[in-house]
Amino acid sequence: MIQLTKIYPIMKDLEKFEKYIKGELEEGDLWEFRKSLEEDTIFAKQFELYKAIHQETQTNKKQLFMESLNSIHEAQNPAKKVRQLPLRRIYAVAASLIILVAAGIGLLTMQTQNSNIKLYDAYFQTESAAFNVRSASHSMEQPVMDGMQLYELHNYDAAIEMFNKAPNNLMGRLYSGLSLMELGEYDDAIEKFNVIVKHNDNLFIDQAEWYISLCYLRTGERRKAIENFKRIAADNGVYRTKSLKILNELKVE
Amino acid sequence: MSEEEDKYSSDEILFGIKNHDRAILQYVYDTYFDKVRIYVDKRKGSENDAWDIFQDAMGVFYDYSQKQDFVLKVSFQAFFFTIIRFVWYDHAKNRRSAQSVVQFDMDTLPLEDDEMLREMLRNQIISKLARKHLAKLKKSCVLLIKYSSMGIATDLIAKKLNYHSTQAVYNQKRKCLRKLIKEIMDDPAYKNLSDYERP
Structure with missing residues (x-):
């Protein structure tokens, strides 16, 4: 109890915590900070929690590792997979029902596209730029860095403008494509992603292929989408499980 | 060591986990998740408990793998199950059950690794708590x-x-x-x- 009541004065040290994490403490302050970590248990515990919160608000390598592990588990335990993703299940059921009704009233084509859109909505998630910004910031061009920050603030038009200033930067291309997807410009997004795929020697190919497939799904080019998802599912990459799921929901053998 | 474990050496597993190799991850899951399930089941834990414990232990091992000077002095299996025992102990403690069995397990742990392992486990639990409460x-x-x-x-x-x-x-x-x-x-x-x- 005593410890909890001490939270409030100690959170006055937030500025110090932030500066320490950013490596901005001056030498004397740094020495004092380390001394406090050693000698003041409450201070140390507060900082420990602050650090954990700081890490958890960013997409980091460990999170990606844990996500891969989770996707392996989901693939082996389909029953659990359904429990963990009830919305997707609901979308799939809703989409099936919509198709049945549409067949009755002669609107099957339009409704199939509706189901594609629902699937797209279920699978497209705004990708955080945090991990890429932090892991590559030392080598990243300034316009790309600025673009990533604007992207993270959902200011997609301004982000694209920034990315266009560094046309040869593949990370910029990727996030430019993602920004275009957010704006509903799927054909232009595909163009950006295709550059990454054709380059064929970079870290973003998996992501680019996945998002191209989603763009095709969203624009009603079902055949192309399915071909792409099949190709991804045949690989052992990060998006394999998601592609298998989506193919299952598209009722593809 | 079983025939299946020979597919990858302990060092290959460490290297694979360190570098996020999906094939190694799949292999570790295929080889060890069932063993963890059996371990937990024997101690009256559920299927969900087994998955929680497996995930936490993998999280802890991942943290070890990222340490520059970390080397496996025992087989991966021995090391991994040391972590599993610690994680299970923590889990059972929260449920206030199976204490005596767990204490017996704890007594068999190699002492020299205790401190670092406890530190890693503490980090893993704190990260999980941060995630849980951030979501709320x-x-x-x-x-x-x-x-x-x-x-x-x-x-x-x-x-x-x-x-x-x-x-x-x-x-x-x-x-x-x-x-x-x-x-x-x-x-x-x-x-x-x-x-x-x-x-």
Whole structure:
């Protein structure tokens, strides 16, 4: 109890915590900070929690590792997979029902596209730029860095403008494509992603292929989408499980 | 060591986990998850407990793998199950059950690794608690903390989230962090962490 009541004065040290994490403490302050970590248990515990919160608000390598592990588990335990993703299940059921009704009233084509859109909505998630910004910031061009920050603030038009200033930067291309997807410009997004795929020697190919497939799904080019998802599912990459799921929901053998 | 384990050496597994090799991850899952399930089942734990424990143990091993000077002095299996015992002990402690069996397991652990392992486990639990309570926090608070963690300039945050000044951003962020830290500290799983206190 005593410890909890001490939270409030100690959170006055937030500025110090932030500066320490950013490596901005001056030498004397740094020495004092380390001394406090050693000698003041409450201070140390507060900082420990602050650090954990700081890490958890960013997409980091460990999170990606844990996500891969989770996707392996989901693939082996389909029953659990359904429990963990009830919305997707609901979308799939809703989409099936919509198709049945549409067949009755002669609107099957339009409704199939509706189901594609629902699937797209279920699978497209705004990708955080945090991990890429932090892991590559030392080598990243300034316009790309600025673009990533604007992207993270959902200011997609301004982000694209920034990315266009560094046309040869593949990370910029990727996030430019993602920004275009957010704006509903799927054909232009595909163009950006295709550059990454054709380059064929970079870290973003998996992501680019996945998002191209989603763009095709969203624009009603079902055949192309399915071909792409099949190709991804045949690989052992990060998006394999998601592609298998989506193919299952598209009722593809 | 079984025939299946020979497919990859312990060092290959360590290297694979360190470098996020999906094939190694799949192999570790295929080889060890069932063993963990059996271990947990024998101690009256559920299927979900087994998955929680497996995930936490993998999280701890991942942290070990990222340490530059870390080398496996025993087989991966022996090391991994040492972690599993620690994680299970923590889990069972929270459920207030199976104490005696667990204490027996703990007694068999190699002492020299205790301190670092407890530290790693503590980090794993704290990360999980941070994630859990962040998920319960108001979205505006999460955004504020997230943008700040990313190093986005405070005036830009103020503009985006409609705060009238940078000081208002700072005050609100502190309020959000206070609430979050209090929630974590009030969580029974955090209170149980006293067992892992550093000397």
